[in-house]
Amino acid sequence: MSQLLTLAVPSSARARSLVTSRGTFATVDMAPDGSVPHRGTVVMVPGFMGSKEDFLPMLPLLGRAGYRVVAIDGRGQHETGGRHPLASYARGELSRDIAAVVEAVGDGPIHLLGHSYGALLARVAVIQTQGDPALWRSLTLMNFGPAEVSDHQCERLRLLLSVLGSMPLEDIWPFLEGRESSVPDEVRTFMRDRWIANDPSHVKAAAEQLLTESDLTEGLSALRLPKAVVSGSPDLTWPPDGVRKMALALSARLITVPEGGHSPNVHRPDETAAALAEFWDSSTHH
Template sequence: MSQLLTLTVPSSARARSLVTSRGTFAALDMAPESSVPHMGTALMVPGFMGSKEDFLPMLSPVSRAGYRVVTIDGRGQYETGGIHPPATYAREELAQDLTAVVEAVGDGPVHLVGHSYGGLLARVAVLHTQGDPSLWRSLTLMNFGPAEVSAQQRERLRLLLSVLDSMAPEEIWPFLGGHDATVPDDVRSFMRTRWLANDRSHVKAAAEHLLTEPDHTAALAAIDLPKAVVSGSPDLTWVPEGVAKMADALSAQLIALPGGGHSPNVHRPEETTAALTKFWDAITTP
């Protein structure tokens, strides 16, 4: 599950409903101050049972570096919830959602950043569009591995899938976490509210994708697009050694962040931002 430690929203971040050709997506949108040169735009995609709020700690530092940052709730997630047919959660359908979001943002091509399950969707989107340079300026996979999740996480996901149809979301919540004493009460309450707002079909599809994702490393390596791989550790979802091998096969810049855990965007936001904006700056400035 995506992690959170704070719900503080920067004063200049704008909550908005992003109207696209494929529906309306809840988003946070933060542009640099007018005195800061505009370097580009980043689109950040949250992970399994996550939301746009997962990137709150990064909004201000990314903006200070001159980048507009847009982060979304994907189809069926939190404030982009509602009930959708299961077929709309196919990988390719969700990839088309990301393309529609970029077109609606209207400031492309974007630096695409996917965290965990969001990395899976970001990779599918880039492959589906063959790395279309009018859409994507770069791709960053954050704590996402080459294929399905680790054996330990597969066991947990199968258990979740086994009870989704027989237990109410409220009954499942106590087993999903939220017991970390370092998590403030307001954040724990938010995470419960977010879980209850998720479309059950979204949760099922995401869990199944994480259980069955093939290794598309070779196909992605053939796409001519600057790539980075962020690897926070320790991480039980994808083994960091496997993530590093994937980065090497992709000829991607590997950004290792010890102490970042599965969510370096939360636990090491300043370091994550510094490394990413340096990567983006190198692309923008020859």
């Protein structure tokens, strides 16, 4: 699951409701530091059980590097809540949401980054649009593997799916909550409230997709846009060997973040942001 240690928002970032052709999405929109040239815009898609706030720790460094960052809550997720039919959470529908967000941001082509389940959707969005250079400047897959999650995570997701229909999200939370002593109380409260705000249909669809995702590496490798794979470790969600092989098959830049865990954006934000900015700088004139 997505992890979080702080809710600190940079002074240059603001909460914004982004109106798109496919609905309104909650975002955190951070302008680049005014003292440096604007180098590009990044759209960030959070993972399963996550939200736009997962990316907050990286924002100050990316702003100083000249990047505008727009982090979103996806359909049915946290503050882009509401209840929708299960069919609206199909991978293809959610990836069309991402393309609509990019068009509404209006600063393209953009660097697209997806974390975990968000990377699953980002990959589909890029493939679905055939790597349209008017939309995408680059693609980054963060802590994501080529296909379904590890056996350990499959067991957890099947257990979650088995109780989703009969238990409200509020009653499921105690079984999901991490016990890290370093997490401040206000963050614990936020994570609980965020989970409860999700549409159960979104949770069901995402869990099923993580269990059944097929390997789309070949289709993605045929698209010419610059790609990066970020691998924080240790991570039990996707086997690391598979992640490395995927990066190699994609001719992607592999960014390894020791002690980054499943959320290097949270546990090693400075190192992760610096490596990302370097990748985006190099891919701007690709």
